[in-house]
Amino acid sequence: MADFLQQVVSGLASGGIYGSLALALVLIHRATGIINFAQGEMATFSTYIAWTLTTNHGWSYWPAFLFTLAVSFGGGVGVYQVVIRPNERGSVLRVVIVTIGLLILVNGLVQLIWSGEVRAVESPFPSGTFTVGEVAIAYQDVGTIAVSLGVVVLLWLFFQFTKIGLAMRAAAVNPAEARLVGVRVTWMLALGWGLAAVLGAVAGMLAAPSVFLDPTMMQAILIYAFAAAVLGGIDSPVGAVVGGLFLGVLLNVLSWLSQYGLFDWFTEELRLPTALAIILGVLLVRPAGIFGRQAVRKV
Amino acid sequence: MSARLRRTAVPVVAFALLAAFMLVLPAFVNDFRAQQFAYVAIYLVAITGLNVLSGYTGQISLGHGAFMAIGGYTTAILMTDYGVKDVWTIPAAALVAGAAGVLFGIPATRLSGLYLALATFAIAVATPPVIKRFEGFTGGGSGINLFGTEELTASLTPVEILGFELNFNNWLYYLCATVSLVLYVVAWLFLRGRTGRALRAVRDSETAAVSFGVSLTRYKTLAFGVSAAYAGVAGSLFAIATTFVNPDTFPISLSIFLLVGVVVAGLGSLAGLVAGAIFIQFLPLWAQEVSKSPGAPAVVYGAILIAVMFLLPYGVAGLIARLLRPRRGSTGI
Numbered sequence: 001m002a003d004f005l006q007q008v009v010s011g012l013a014s015g016g017i018y019g020s021l022a023l024a025l026v027l028i029h030r031a032t033g034i035i036n037f038a039q040g041e042m043a044t045f046s047t048y049i050a051w052t053l054t055t056n057h058g059w060s061y062w063p064a065f066l067f068t069l070a071v072s073f074g075g076g077v078g079v080y081q082v083v084i085r086p087n088e089r090g091s092v093l094r095v096v097i098v099t100i101g102l103l104i105l106v107n108g109l110v111q112l113i114w115s116g117e118v119r120a121v122e123s124p125f126p127s128g129t130f131t132v133g134e135v136a137i138a139y140q141d142v143g144t145i146a147v148s149l150g151v152v153v154l155l156w157l158f159f160q161f162t163k164i165g166l167a168m169r170a171a172a173v174n175p176a177e178a179r180l181v182g183v184r185v186t187w188m189l190a191l192g193w194g195l196a197a198v199l200g201a202v203a204g205m206l207a208a209p210s211v212f213l214d215p216t217m218m219q220a221i222l223i224y225a226f227a228a229a230v231l232g233g234i235d236s237p238v239g240a241v242v243g244g245l246f247l248g249v250l251l252n253v254l255s256w257l258s259q260y261g262l263f264d265w266f267t268e269e270l271r272l273p274t275a276l277a278i279i280l281g282v283l284l285v286r287p288a289g290i291f292g293r294q295a296v297r298k299v
Numbered sequence: 300m301s302a303r304l305r306r307t308a309v310p311v312v313a314f315a316l317l318a319a320f321m322l323v324l325p326a327f328v329n330d331f332r333a334q335q336f337a338y339v340a341i342y343l344v345a346i347t348g349l350n351v352l353s354g355y356t357g358q359i360s361l362g363h364g365a366f367m368a369i370g371g372y373t374t375a376i377l378m379t380d381y382g383v384k385d386v387w388t389i390p391a392a393a394l395v396a397g398a399a400g401v402l403f404g405i406p407a408t409r410l411s412g413l414y415l416a417l418a419t420f421a422i423a424v425a426t427p428p429v430i431k432r433f434e435g436f437t438g439g440g441s442g443i444n445l446f447g448t449e450e451l452t453a454s455l456t457p458v459e460i461l462g463f464e465l466n467f468n469n470w471l472y473y474l475c476a477t478v479s480l481v482l483y484v485v486a487w488l489f490l491r492g493r494t495g496r497a498l499r500a501v502r503d504s505e506t507a508a509v510s511f512g513v514s515l516t517r518y519k520t521l522a523f524g525v526s527a528a529y530a531g532v533a534g535s536l537f538a539i540a541t542t543f544v545n546p547d548t549f550p551i552s553l554s555i556f557l558l559v560g561v562v563v564a565g566l567g568s569l570a571g572l573v574a575g576a577i578f579i580q581f582l583p584l585w586a587q588e589v590s591k592s593p594g595a596p597a598v599v600y601g602a603i604l605i606a607v608m609f610l611l612p613y614g615v616a617g618l619i620a621r622l623l624r625p626r627r628g629s630t631g632i
Contacts, residue, residue: 035413083605090612093359097562098608100555105601111594215594223424230417270432273425280418287409 002134007252013141015248016148017207021218021225022232022240023152024199029234030172031192032084034095038102040222042079043200044215045106046072047208048114050201051121061124065205069198076197080190110215123209144206151202152241155195168192223272224248231279233292242291251275309623310570314484317573321476325469333472334540335580340475341536342576346561347479347486347569348529353558354566355490356522357502359412362419364554365426366527370396370534372430375443375544378450385451385539389478392535393528400527404520423554427546442545451542475536482529487569489525498522499567563607565616574615578607 021039028036036042046068053064079102087098125143129136159165170178171188179185203225204218211217228247232239254271282290321340325333345367352358370392377383377391403422410418430437437443445451452458453470465473489495497518500508505515538544556579564575582603586596611618 029413035416087608087612091562091566093353093558093562093566094608094612097559098605100559101601101604101608103601104597104604108594108597108599108601112592112598113594116593223420226417226420230414234413269428273421273428276421276424280421283414283418284406284409287411287414289414 005135007256008249009137010141011249011252013144015245016145017203018224018228019241019244020148020199020203022229022244024196025229026237026240027192027196031189037099039200040218041103041106043204044218046201047204050205072197072201073194076194077190080193119213121208121213227279233289236291239291330468334468337472337475339576339580340479341533342579343479344482345530345533345557346575348526349557349561352522352526356498359416360419361416362423362554363530363557364549365422366396366530367534368426368549369399370531371538371544374535374538389535392531396531397524397528401524404523408516408519423551430546444543446542565614568616570619571615
């Protein structure tokens with residue numbers, strides 16, 4: 001049983017990472033109505049910046065962390081203004097293809113600047129574990145959960161209690177009327193892209209110590225985040241976080257079960273498809289995700 | 300020229316030119332290029348099918364590589380285990396993949412937009428590991444080799460058709476080109492009448508479509524089936540062309556590049572599809588030639604893709620439509 005709980009805790013830690021990136025996807029979807037396929041690669045790029053600062057320029061971890069968040073924010077705003085906004089007319093798929101182009105471009109840039117080598121990244125948290133009851137919990141896991149949930153709470157406070165947060169929500173819900181009451185909608189959407197890039201950077205920096213840093217680091221995580229966001233309901237921030245945590249735990253529990261001969265048929269490689277199949281099962285019952293609302297449109 | 304005549308004459312003339320071009324092309328290019336153009340024809344089949352689903356019916360698919368995999372493996376298994384000649388496996392691949400599309404389409408009609416995108420993406424992600432898992436049937440990770448078998452036409456000795464002796468690459472080119480042209484016409488016939496109108500109605504407004512008596516379930520499932528059958532044919536030809544299938548023949552990126560191709564070509568139009576297929580096949584090769592340093596080809600590829608979206612918001616088809624539109628002042632009616 002202790003074994004099981006341990007798996008749940010480490011599942012929550014990776015789930016926190018998926019949740020952060022999923023939340024980034026949700027933010028952008030609410031603001032611009034698309035899925036940003038480049039979100040993972042943008043996060044990888046940010047993580048490389050943090051790595052360079054700490055490894056090559058002798059910065060200590062947390063200043064590098066904050067500086068990276070600032071750069072990522074600027075990058076997100078820039079990406080929106082330069083390549084996304086001019087392409088918003090026409091089919092939604094046009095912007096989606098632009099983000100696929102960005103994915104390929106940023107991935108290439110990372111290889112060009114930092115080469116494809118796999119890098120070890122130090123963790124800001126102490127290694128080792130502490131025990132609660134019989135469950136051994138890694139500091140790394142607790143730190144990951146704390147940071148990712150902390151960022152989510154900060155974001156929630158920002159949206160709920162600040163004027164800019166309110167303006168951003170208004171711009172996402174009803175751009176035309178928001179503009180009428182004086183909200184600068186374009187800048188609010190750009191801000192949304194900036195915040196999403198920050199969330200992605202957090203996810204990337206938290207993931208790097210355990211999965212190692214290489215140019216494709218975030219690609220698998222993006223798939224998990226996409227699944228988590230859709231599971232929770234693509235427009236629901238709470239859903240994204242819950243979906244991420246659920247998925248993290250689900251994947252770990254599946255591998256725990258396979259130790260005991262249950263689900264033995266599911267090899268390591270089949271774990272992601274299994275998790276996706278379970279999510280699809282949920283979606284067939286609730287086509288708009290667990291926390292999503294079915295859109296009702298006037299014809 | 301009256302507008303009506305223009306509407307039929309222009310596509311027919313363009314198609315005749317295309318067919319003539321494809322017929323004589325091998326005379327002007329070497330063997331290796333002919334093989335590359337065979338892949339263009341294969342992608343043409345795949346994105347024609349994808350356009351039926353995504354362009355005309357408005358259902359996003361990020362998983363068409365999976366249907367190509369089903370077609371490819373149908374061909375490979377029929378050839379090696381049952382000794383069926385390669386060309387006869389193509390209709391079988393269409394049937395199997397089409398059936399899979401219908402089976403997937405029935406539950407998928409409940410989903411729309413991004414939820415459907417995730418569902419289709421999930422099958423693309425699941426396909427390689429699932430293929431590996433059914434080792435006895437699919438050869439697992441090492442795949443199935445077709446080269447040098449009796450069943451693969453022209454792989455051992457050149458084949459003679461209408462008095463012309465064709466080596467493997469040229470035979471492959473003509474096979475793929477013929478299939479793609481035939482299926483192109485089939486798609487045109489399928490989409491121009493009542494069915495095409497129903498599909499477009501589903502895309503433009505589901506509510507309006509239903510109130511005019513168009514069954515969403517029936518037409519979405521139909522679009523999935525037809526589209527998957529096209530992907531199956533493309534996958535079958537792909538297996539024949541590579542003379543080999545393994546789980547990595549049909550990666551996730553293939554599904555994404557198909558979507559890229561169809562958007563570059565122009566959603567909801569057949570006019571730009573050849574350009575989309577050429578884009579899928581040649582842009583990566585061309586980007587590699589620009590620079591060899593690691594990452595540089597990807598940068599070039601991504602930048603060009605974004606630039607194309609800037610310049611051609613409605614794809615190549617949009618450009619063609621703009622060029623053909625009667626100029627202001629001329630009496631087009």
